[in-house]
Amino acid sequence: MNQAEVILSQLNEVQREAASLVKGPMMVIAGAGSGKTRVLTHRIAYMLAKGVSPFNILALTFTNKAAKEMKERITQLVDESSAKAVNMGTFHSVFYRILRVEGEKLGFTRNLTVYDTDDAKGVIKSIVKDMNLDPKLYLANFILSRISAAKSNLFSAEDYAKSPEILEADNISGRPLISEIFLRYSARLKNSDAMDFDDLLYYMNVLLRDFPEMLYKYQTRFQYILVDEYQDTNFAQYVIVKKLASAHHNICVVGDDAQSIYAFRGANIQNILNFKKDFPEATTIKLEQNYRSTQNIVKAANAIIKFNKKQITKEIWTDNDTGNKISILKLNNDNDEATAVANSILEAKLNYHLENKKFAILYRTNAQSRTLEEALMKQSIPYVIYGGLSFYKRKEIKDVLAYFRLVINHYDEESLLRIINYPQRGIGATTIDKLKVVAADNNVRIWNILETLDAFPNLDVGTATKARLKDFALRIKSFSTMIPKTDAYELGKVIIHQSGIMQDLLSDVSEKERVENVESLLDAMKEFTEIEPENEFDELTGELITNYFPTLDRFVSNVALLTDDEHKEKEAQDRVKLMTIHAAKGLEFDYVYVTGMEENLFPSSLSLNSRSELEEERRLFYVAITRAKKMLTLTHAHTRYKFGSLQFCEPSRFIEEIPTEFLNITERASSEKGAFKRKAQEGELFFSTAKKPLEKVSFVKKLTPKEANQNIIGTPISPDDVMENMRVFHTSFGLGTVSKTEGNGLDKKAFVRFDTVGDKTLLLKYAKLLAPKE
DNA sequence: ATGGAGACCTTTTTT
């Protein structure tokens, strides 16, 4: 067999067709666990084996992780150098590379900075302040989402300002000035030689739209295009892909409409549903055999997704074992839920000698991770939390990166303002305000003023301050001159020390962790300078760069679009993984726990307004359960703290949507903790094999709290009637005495001293109190 | 200019 044949021989028949039909448009509908990545990697490897130049292949993904994984897997199939030369990456990173080269046509430079969401929010906030608007009405988040939605649909600020419908909508929402903010925002970013995430897609479109030679260039270059997770593309991405593919029609999109979970940020499921309209000659291939999960899991997933109306019909099936039924655990409150999950993991580990990394705990919102974390810690189960505060979003890292960015791009005003007085060098808010005013009056950038202070006599600051400003500019400039001849790591060290950041962090003993983080950033830079340049092509000529040198600007541009999963990957070796369901997409685990299966949490209360939003939640649930290979456990609690107040929770409707034949329901009151632990120690199994049905499990069906407390419960007390010193009964906390009340109506709170559990603050609109019969 | 107390907001999800 030749290489190409070997590559195809590793696939099943349908996969083989998807991998080998490389000419013409193709849509692959890949059910969960059906070998989607396998098809993509083998398809690319097959093309390479057949002599297609890697330079002519463009493979777009949504996450860096997916791109990295694909690259690694292709490397195992064909020779490394051609695998590495494939243009593969996220939409954002690939277009960023192109825009750095071509951006001059659009008024940007090669030093182009990428603003992340925090930077963007900062700009919005400062504009809102400049315009003297109410920041509570003009919320940065809200404004940014309007701007983002506009750009994702290829509306510029000018288009926005000219659209009567949009202006009307903003008027109705009481925020008529969003269009003005948008105009200023765009100007500010351009002035800073910066683009936000949406700009990377927007400006790529402008490039292809307004410069025919650019369209021609990249159409010629990208003769074979592959798009992963096509169901998650937004309009801007869709148009780019369509334009690039329109010359050669060699486009392969892979996706699963059932796993579209990013509509909230503009992903348009129609892109995949309409592919056939865009490319009528397209071949459609459905991968329906699931290699990942048990029969029970696959069947349950099929049953659930049928509740959605809009979808491409397909029936996922598997040859795998029937497996365990899906466990439903009902718990009293969120703490019990976390404890039960931790105990369950512990038992399974002990009984079956499983590694920690076989387990994943999934949840709808990041906020849910805290209680789970505590429970795992108590049981000494090693874990790692994905998501949450990214490494690159930590204050100290952002500070250091702001220096780097300013050194590379003096016009980056977000960075400049962030560090002009950090560490403190006596350039206070007053001085900064004056700088801003003079910059605006003279229509120049702040950096222009710093650079040539004497040219701006109307800058009314003292001589001492002037000296400090001069000194600051000089220092930044001196770092800049070092870029070409000092590698990223060496220059990074110089900046961190000479800027005074390290000194500042070291001066405070409580900042030890921050010092470690900065050092860890330096480690990453060291690593960066040591790796062989991969895929460093000159974008203009397509030639491999031979005189590669790992400069600071290269490092920063690499890091700009990075999330920190690599950072975590190293520590994640054998740990239980905690993450949101969104973050779990594309991953698989033997044992999966989906927690917080409650109405208003999952599905989220924010998604209950429309059918389409609810369907997205359902697809999210579909993603969640199809992560599991062997065993799936769903948990929900009767009460949970949200926003610091206790809330009652109904089980998620999604649980009811699973046919009961696939379910195994266990209910347990919190008072049973002792019994639970004892049984666990005695080795009674919570987990069971397929032969040993879960019915044998030791949990006795307990009375619900309501039933158990029947003889105490009296009549409900209306919130308005709750008063000090009143004896009350609460279904979770038992009997207690109201020590104080506060507020009125829906906000009325009661401070209650419970006989057994102590003081609690209850928001009466949620916490139902009853008059006890004592 | 710094830091602490209190008000206020948050919960989708991510490149």
Add this chain to the structure above:
DNA sequence: AGGTCTCCAT
């Protein structure tokens, strides 16, 4: 509950 932002006191 926890984090962020604001404002006031030092």
